[in-house]
Amino acid sequence: MASKSRWATDDDPETEAILAQRKREKDEKRRAKAEKQRQLDEQQQARAQQESDPHPKKRRRLSNDHEQDPSITTTPTNNTSTTTHESTILPFPTQEWGPCRNVSNFERLNHIEEGSYGFVSRAKDITTGEIVALKKLKMDNSPDGFPVTGLREIQTLLEARHQNIIDLREVVMGDKLDEVYLVMPFLEHDLKTLLDDMSEPFLPSETKTILHQILSGLDFLHDQWIMHRDLKTSNLLLNNRGEVKIADFGMARYYGDPPPKLTQLVVTLWYRAPELLLGAEKYATEIDMWSIGCIFGELLTKEPLLQGKNEVEQVSKIFALTGPPTPQTWPDFRSLPNAKSLRLPPSSSASAGNPPLLPRGKFPFLTNAGLHMLSSLLALNPGARLSTKECLAHRYFREDPRPKPKEMFPTFPSKAGMEKRRRRETPEAPKRGQEAPKLDFASVFGGQGGGEAGEQGAGFTLRLG
Ligand SMILES: Nc1ncnc2c1ncn2[C@@H]1O[C@H](COP(=O)(O)OP(=O)(O)O)[C@@H](O)[C@H]1O
Numbered sequence: 001m002a003s004k005s006r007w008a009t010d011d012d013p014e015t016e017a018i019l020a021q022r023k024r025e026k027d028e029k030r031r032a033k034a035e036k037q038r039q040l041d042e043q044q045q046a047r048a049q050q051e052s053d054p055h056p057k058k059r060r061r062l063s064n065d066h067e068q069d070p071s072i073t074t075t076p077t078n079n080t081s082t083t084t085h086e087s088t089i090l091p092f093p094t095q096e097w098g099p100c101r102n103v104s105n106f107e108r109l110n111h112i113e114e115g116s117y118g119f120v121s122r123a124k125d126i127t128t129g130e131i132v133a134l135k136k137l138k139m140d141n142s143p144d145g146f147p148v149t150g151l152r153e154i155q156t157l158l159e160a161r162h163q164n165i166i167d168l169r170e171v172v173m174g175d176k177l178d179e180v181y182l183v184m185p186f187l188e189h190d191l192k193t194l195l196d197d198m199s200e201p202f203l204p205s206e207t208k209t210i211l212h213q214i215l216s217g218l219d220f221l222h223d224q225w226i227m228h229r230d231l232k233t234s235n236l237l238l239n240n241r242g243e244v245k246i247a248d249f250g251m252a253r254y255y256g257d258p259p260p261k262l263t264q265l266v267v268t269l270w271y272r273a274p275e276l277l278l279g280a281e282k283y284a285t286e287i288d289m290w291s292i293g294c295i296f297g298e299l300l301t302k303e304p305l306l307q308g309k310n311e312v313e314q315v316s317k318i319f320a321l322t323g324p325p326t327p328q329t330w331p332d333f334r335s336l337p338n339a340k341s342l343r344l345p346p347s348s349s350a351s352a353g354n355p356p357l358l359p360r361g362k363f364p365f366l367t368n369a370g371l372h373m374l375s376s377l378l379a380l381n382p383g384a385r386l387s388t389k390e391c392l393a394h395r396y397f398r399e400d401p402r403p404k405p406k407e408m409f410p411t412f413p414s415k416a417g418m419e420k421r422r423r424r425e426t427p428e429a430p431k432r433g434q435e436a437p438k439l440d441f442a443s444v445f446g447g448q449g450g451g452e453a454g455e456q457g458a459g460f461t462l463r464l465g
């Protein structure tokens, strides 16, 4: 009996099943192959796009792609060769660390500050053509190593990525080990130089735009547990697009809760909070808020608000503006080291409110809401001072006139961009490592009368040491 061919009959159900199974397997294989090809095509397309797009949206930072990524901070030395991308070699993800570029990659255009500063210049990145500011770190006071202020400046700036904080692009080196430069975008103005040159103060709507941006940047800093400790108009930069950025992190540092014991010798005298002047060893973000109050006042009047010649006079000027502290307005002030020698006037007429409102006559064009915010920033008692969040939510920013949109902000000719300049003599931040002076405030309230070296305050006389 002839055996039945396996292929002989199409109608054999078993054979049919086998054939169908084979067909399914074949189709499956074909589909898998097509899918693999599609994936390969996709990968190739993505690679080609990455090579042609200089600003990919999201990717890991790579040490060898610094030309495209401006946010990178450390880059290899030899950066002058242009990338051709003719090969399809995949980028090799190395760690971010690498040798810093040399400052010779930048063409120095002009000094921005001469005189007491003298370390910031406008420069052009030869590779990209971008105009930047180069800040040479001060290496004095650190004969045996990298200065801690420089380290803090780099460390805090790297943490503080925010649209209202200056962007540290890169750190570059000179030929010697002590030549370290910070590369930052160039901004046309600092608020101090600009205010000095303006014939009229900013409009109320412009003041609000500026102040709101400073507060936004500072709010971010405080959220990151960073105190700036040297807020003043010369450390606030403004570009011709109405954008404000907080700069100069030379005094900045991290703090904790409870606040650690810190040096009191921080913040430029005119912007220094009363608790620091009175010797508080523990302080926190409230000291920055006091400086903001001083800056607010300066934006309104175009003149620094409290221009003391020394610490004693500074305290005297503060009390002349705010009224002297009372047990109601500042319960803890007696416990501050330098307050022990302070004699309060016999009848301190406590003005209404806590903190009391500043004299309206000094800020005639400020609204009631504005005067309230200013008075609460310049509250003697740090515990009563407004925080960044309280300021940002303050009705001053919501009432008319509203903050002027940045796009509508006026532009000004940039001194920093064109010529060397010498700033009017203003005090500097204290030098690190200096001892806070022992201060005698015994005569702030005129206990022993004025005398030749006396200084008239509001309702009291100050004798200078
Ligand atoms: N990125 C910048 N763009 C333009 N000018 C700048 C920039 N950074 C600093 N400056 C100018 O240089 C001055 C000094 O810079 P700053 O960082 O405050 O250094 P210092 O520690 O010497 O005070 C500023 O007041 C400002 O005028």
Ligand SMILES: [Mg+2]
Pocket: 234, 235, 248
């Ligand atoms: Mg400065």
